[in-house]
Amino acid sequence: MYRYDKYDQSIVDARVEEFRDQARRRLAGQLTDDQFKPLRLKNGLYLQLHAYMLRVAIPYGTLDSRQMRMLGHIARKYDRGYGHFTTRQNVQYNWIKLEQAPDILADLATVEMHAIQTSGESIRNLSSDQYAGAAADEVCDPRPWAELIRQATTFHPEFSYLPRKFKIAVTAAGEDRAAIRLHDIGLKLVKNPAGELGFEVYIGGGMGRTPFVAPLIREFLPADDLFSYIEAALRVWNRNGRRDNIHKQRIKILVHDLGQEEFTRQVEAEWQHILQNGTNVPREEFDRIAAYFAPPPFETGLSEELDRSDPDFAVWLDQNVKAHKAPGYAIVNISLKPVGGIPGDATAEQIELMADLAERYSFDELRVTHAQNIVLPHVRKADLYALWQTLDAAGLATANLDLISDIIACPGLDYCSLANARSIPVAQKIATRFADLGRQRELGELKLKISGCINACGHHHAGHIGILGVDKKGTENYQLLLGGSGAEDASLGKITGPGFNEDGIVDAVERVTDKYLELRDEGERFLDTYRRVGFDPFKEAIYG
């Protein structure tokens, strides 16, 4: 994985000292709240319902055990003993004191971490496939490209002071595990018939109050031209994007207003102009970055055999362990969704344990997933049983990956000052209602996603079943959506009708799943059945 050079480290160290001085001046009354707010947001420090909240960047969700231990240390020393992994593959802490925030950033800098570009109108944390570098179905590791974009856009004037925040995802696998078509720019590495590497470029997707699935803007962009093409797209947005209305500032609105054809024409024209100036990142620089992502020294000749005699272990294997590109290895998903738990939360002790396990079993690497789970990407199959036993003892072996209780939920009204309704209690009630693992596995893959407001941090538009919390005359109300997907078959969920209270929404979800079991054909997922039979049978089941 990438390691800082002296330039990276000096940038981050300088930013810590700059923020230390800004915080000091705020505490001394030399800066007003209005003056300080944009400064703290440039360092990931929000003011939420109960306290300051610090969001720490985890580029493309990759970190090593040393960094993971630091996250546990921060949870214990500066917060209240836990951290919350987010849908942007970051981590955030909910109980931060302003007077300690500079010290936290200083601690993070010692392990090559920071909170830059986790807030504000910037290029947010680059996201990627959590199985990158390990997936059996990828054409190459996409993370060097994500790192290239991160470095080339950080503090770049074209990418600073944008009309709004901007989210980019990069993948290289057939299965889309990063929801690329629901990003401002989604990039998929592919090979053309000549075997050359390039990108499918999707621009103009997103969730929030006006969701769009991004259209394909370019079928094949030669890989070496990536940065200049992104710059061209950003220039078109900077030139034409709406800065007069916060709800119309995202690039998806521009793509929609101009139309796919005209937007593409303008980007291509701008790109040709840029190419004359030679602003692509030199190949040698990419090669320098890519060298950090060389595969770990996988052993050869390992056995593929697994002892499945322990039935609980066998279920976990089937549900949470995925195919690895290297023979004898596997990808392990650690669910942060125990029944009745808080999706994405992990205690300091659990964080440190996962760091230890990564060091022992996974070449020192971990990943954070956009579904708020953790991945150990490179585990020998021979080590799986011992690993599972340790995870199980720590409450980290819930075998529910991609099942109905593997719920994405934003912090909601329990923590977030923007939220209209609580998300976590709804997730807990649904997971408890469907607690029986046999019942969940009978339902099969079913991605349920909950947001506490229209900003859609819980990705409700992309849920096979989505739930949106709204404020209805001062009380919490929950709308139900069906048919969304953030995968390669991306689609937006459709609202079923009038909303429900907290208990009512749980009942409604159960009526939907009962109807699915009644209607499904052999081998169909919920989403397949929904797409085959349509909306009406489910609406009838929900409302009678």
Place this chain on the structure above:
Amino acid sequence: MKILTGNDLPTGDVIWWTGSGWSRHVEDAVDVGDKGEAILHAEDGACRVNGGYILDATETPEGPRPAHIKDRIRALGPTVRPELTLKPSDPNAGSWVI
């Protein structure tokens, strides 16, 4: 009644205007009538509060109860982590919020 809330500047703790200062307990909040803007202006200027605002509440025997659930959650703490609320040993604390 109208009461005032905000966050303590150095710690971020939720605080409520008591008439002479700030408390972490909503029970201590007082009705500010039409003086809310002036108090917030002075307190913000003195860096004694961050993000202050005026809200509606009802008077109850236990003290002011904010009208909106968001402010009641601010007053108590996250409903999903009762151990981290201001009343971790009160089994009825959650029902006060809802």
